[in-house]
Amino acid sequence: MSLDTEFNKALVRFKAALTQEEQSSFRIASLSDVKQEISRIETDQRKHRSQRGLRRLEPFINGLQRFSTVIEQFVQIKPDILAVIWGPIKLLLHVSHGTLAAFDRILDACRDIGELLPRFQTFGEIFRDSHDISRVLVWLFTDILEFYVEVLKLLRKKAWKQVFSTLWSGFADHFEHLQDRIRQHRDLVDVEVIAIDVQSADKFRKEARAHFHEEARRRSQRLLQEIELWLNPPPIKDIQRFENVSRNSPAKGLWLIENQIFKAWVNLQADSTLWLTGIPGCGKTILAFHCWVYLCGSLPSGATALAVFLSDEAASDARPHSASTTIASIISQLIHADTESLLPLAHSYIQRVSKSALGKSRSSYEPLLRQLLNATELSSVFMIIDGLDEIASEERSNLMRFLKSLVADHTVTRLLVSSRALTDIKTVLSERPTIRANDLNGGDISAYILSEKSALQTKFKMTDDQLVPIIDSISSMSKGMFLYAHLMMRTLRRQPSRALLKSAALNLPSGIEDAYSRIIRDVMSLEEASRALAVRILEFLTCVRSRPRLAEVEKTIMIKVSDRHFDDDSALLT
Numbered sequence: 001m002s003l004d005t006e007f008n009k010a011l012v013r014f015k016a017a018l019t020q021e022e023q024s025s026f027r028i029a030s031l032s033d034v035k036q037e038i039s040r041i042e043t044d045q046r047k048h049r050s051q052r053g054l055r056r057l058e059p060f061i062n063g064l065q066r067f068s069t070v071i072e073q074f075v076q077i078k079p080d081i082l083a084v085i086w087g088p089i090k091l092l093l094h095v096s097h098g099t100l101a102a103f104d105r106i107l108d109a110c111r112d113i114g115e116l117l118p119r120f121q122t123f124g125e126i127f128r129d130s131h132d133i134s135r136v137l138v139w140l141f142t143d144i145l146e147f148y149v150e151v152l153k154l155l156r157k158k159a160w161k162q163v164f165s166t167l168w169s170g171f172a173d174h175f176e177h178l179q180d181r182i183r184q185h186r187d188l189v190d191v192e193v194i195a196i197d198v199q200s201a202d203k204f205r206k207e208a209r210a211h212f213h214e215e216a217r218r219r220s221q222r223l224l225q226e227i228e229l230w231l232n233p234p235p236i237k238d239i240q241r242f243e244n245v246s247r248n249s250p251a252k253g254l255w256l257i258e259n260q261i262f263k264a265w266v267n268l269q270a271d272s273t274l275w276l277t278g279i280p281g282c283g284k285t286i287l288a289f290h291c292w293v294y295l296c297g298s299l300p301s302g303a304t305a306l307a308v309f310l311s312d313e314a315a316s317d318a319r320p321h322s323a324s325t326t327i328a329s330i331i332s333q334l335i336h337a338d339t340e341s342l343l344p345l346a347h348s349y350i351q352r353v354s355k356s357a358l359g360k361s362r363s364s365y366e367p368l369l370r371q372l373l374n375a376t377e378l379s380s381v382f383m384i385i386d387g388l389d390e391i392a393s394e395e396r397s398n399l400m401r402f403l404k405s406l407v408a409d410h411t412v413t414r415l416l417v418s419s420r421a422l423t424d425i426k427t428v429l430s431e432r433p434t435i436r437a438n439d440l441n442g443g444d445i446s447a448y449i450l451s452e453k454s455a456l457q458t459k460f461k462m463t464d465d466q467l468v469p470i471i472d473s474i475s476s477m478s479k480g481m482f483l484y485a486h487l488m489m490r491t492l493r494r495q496p497s498r499a500l501l502k503s504a505a506l507n508l509p510s511g512i513e514d515a516y517s518r519i520i521r522d523v524m525s526l527e528e529a530s531r532a533l534a535v536r537i538l539e540f541l542t543c544v545r546s547r548p549r550l551a552e553v554e555k556t557i558m559i560k561v562s563d564r565h566f567d568d569d570s571a572l573l574t
Contacts, residue, residue, distance in 0.1 A: 004076045006138045011080060014145040022091065022152065029087030031065065037090045041097045056107045059114030060089070064144075067117065070137060081141070088148035095155050102164040106151060109175060113147060116179060118186040136188045143182050150174060159374045163345055170344030173216065181209075220339060223347045230350050230360065233329040234321065253283075253290035255440055261433050265414065266295070268380070272407050275429040276418040278437035281483025281512060283444070285311045287437055288386035288418040295382050303380035304337040306330055310387030321391045323399035327365040330383060334372055341377045366402055373410040381413050388419040400428050438480025445485050446475050452489045460498045470505040477508055484512050533557070 015023055038054055064085055071085075072078050089110070096102040118140070154160060154167045256262055256276075264270035276291075278284055288307070295305035308329045310321045335342045349371065353364045373381065385403070388396060407415050419425050449471055456467060470492070478485040488508060495501040509515040523534045540556050541548075548556075 003074060003134050003138070006135065007071075007075050007081055007141060010138055010142045010145065011084060013142075014084060014149065017149045018152070019156070022088075025091055026084050026087030029083045029090060031061070031068070031086055034061070034086050034090045034093075037093055041093060044097070053107065056111040057114075060110035060117075061114070063114040063117030064089075067137075067140065067144075071141075074134065074137070084145065084148075085141075088145075088152065092148070092151055092155070099161045099164060102155070102161070102168075105164070105168050109147070109151070112179060113144070113182060116182045116186055136185050139185050140182065143178060143185065147175075147178055150178075157341060157375060158377065159371075163348075163371070163375060166345050166348040169348065173219070177209075220343060223343055224335070224339070227335060227343075227346055227350060228332060230354070231328040231332050231365075232360070233332040234325045253287045253444065255443060256287055256290065256435065256437075257294050259435060259440070261435055262291075265416070265433060266298075266382075268414070271433050272411075272413065273404075273415045273417070273429070273432045275432050275434045276416060276437060277421050277429075277434060278439075278441075279481060280420060281481045282438040283441060283482040284418045284420075284437055285309060285386050286482075287441075288384050288416070291416060292384050295384075299380070299382070302378055303382070304334075304378055305382040305384065306333040306337070307384040308386070310385065310390050321387075322362075322395040323391075323402065324360075324362040324365055326385065326391075326399055327362065327369055327402070331365060331369050331372065334369070334376065334381065337381075338376045338378050341375055342372050345371060345375050362398065362402075370406070370409070373406070373412060376412065378412065382416070383413060384416045384418070386418040388417055389422050389425060390419075393424065397424060400425065404428060441480055441482070442475075445478050445480070445482055448482070449475055449478075449485055449489060452493075455493055456489075456501070459493065460495075460501055462498065470501075473505065473508060477510070479511070481512060484509075484515065487512075487515055 018026070038057065042054055068082055068085060071081055075081055092106055093103075096106050150171060154164065154171060157163075157167060160167060261270070262274065265272075265274040276284060276287060288309070292305055292307040299305060306329075308326050310326065331346070335346050346368065349368050353359070353368075356364075383403075385399075388399070391399070403415060403417075407413050417425075417429060453464075453467055453471055456462060456470075457464075474485055474488045477488075492501055492504055495504055509518055523531060523538070525531075526534060536557065537553060540553065
């Protein structure tokens with residue numbers, strides 16, 4: 001492959017990493033343009049008495065001049081090559097000079113690279129006669145362009161002026177690796193090495209690059225683990241259960257996905273906040289899960305969907321949900337969705353806060369989430385908060401107040417809240433676009449009941465005609481409550497005979513409260529020992545803050561309150 005071809009490949013890769021605006025600015029650029037920009041900046045800084053030692057650029061400018069001289073002699077496509085050597089440094093100076101921290105870092109980096117560039121004392125025929133050695137020129141060219149690309153990436157970040165020091169610290173390892181490569185390439189040029197040394201250097205260069213990328217990946221994983229440890233977001237154990245329900249049930253929530261209010265919210269054509277509400281047991285949590293799955297699969301590149309399920313059935317540990325745990329979960333998911341932009345910022349923030357009095361609290365989580373939303377490169381962040389009504393009222397008030405201001409202050413955010421219409425929630429959300437699940441989910445409930453009909457047919461050997469009145473009765477009495485339909489179908493399946501099935505179908509509870517009342521009556525009709533055990537379990541379930549696991553209920557029953565020890569003989573046998 002000719003030297004011109006190798007330079008052209010490097011040039012194409014570089015341009016692919018640029019924006020259209022950047023490519024246009026580099027189309028025509030020269031050393032004279034850079035000197036004019038330096039002169040302009042010096043004049044501006046003298047005017048504002050903010051001189052920053054631009055002489056630090058001299059080693060870099062001189063090194064690039066020497067390099068340009070070599071290119072002009074040995075490369076045919078030199079106008080394009082020279083334009084991308086001088087154009088980016090002009091742009092970096094122009095964009096950064098108003099932000100002193102960024103300007104100083106870039107000047108220092110240019111000085112360091114300039115001091116490493118070869119002197120090209122004896123370039124002469126060595127490059128013309130040896131293709132292997134001339135490849136070093138391409139490597140140096142690639143190294144310089146890589147430096148430009150990585151710094152330009154930092155200057156493209158949102159709010160880069162406020163967080164440049166943090167962004168640069170994340171670039172430090174990459175810059176050190178880049179310096180090592182340039183140093184090695186300089187040595188190859190200045191000592192007029194033989195071809196075999198260049199081949200060895202090429203192999204080492206590729207291995208070093210692979211090693212660097214692997215170390216960078218490991219570092220990112222370590223930082224993520226440290227952030228997760230600090231945030232300690234509540235895990236969601238039962239996402240798999242939601243997936244199973246979604247996969248096995250004919251009730252797919254398609255009516256919600258096709259709802260015009262929902263579509264307008266997704267397509268950014270309506271208010272940024274959407275309220276999914278309804279009576280208890282109407283399936284809001286599963287619908288919220290369907291929304292999340294739909295968004296994850298349909299959002300364009302550059303947008304993401306985050307979900308927090310606060311309902312008891314989604315909890316996987318004993319910690320009660322709160323405003324803090326909810327915000328921590330959102331932060332964790334957001335960092336994973338935009339790791340490159342947000343990881344160094346989040347890690348730097350946590351290091352600072354860990355040394356302060358704030359510690360792990362809502363007071364430290366809220367500013368972090370705001371900073372991350374300001375810095376993210378994501379075009380849209382859809383947040384789904386399910387079960388807002390199931391956390392303590394004070395925590396709920398804190399969370400609603402924060403979410404309201406968050407959505408108002410960050411246009412990138414879209415919020416879907418799923419909850420019952422409690423008074424405090426209704427006060428905040430009643431003016432927002434609203435979808436009432438129990439008014440619209442009748443088709444899903446009917447589909448669910450029909451899917452369960454085959455179990456009754458198999459067990460009781462009944463025809464469709466015999467079951468239709470029963471099915472229709474449950475559908476009409478559900479009144480938008482999935483939980484009622486589920487409990488009634490389960491009750492019918494448990495009947496020991498066809499006669500008792502028909503009797504149960506003729507005496508269905510009038511609603512969920514009637515169903516629970518019948519359960520209590522059944523409990524109170526048990527013989528004394530069984531009744532006492534059932535009452536004790538109900539007392540425990542009434543007082544516990546979040547839904548316990550079965551094993552926790554069993555252990556509680558084994559506790560003998562009088563002398564505070566476990567009674568193994570009281571263990572429930574299943």
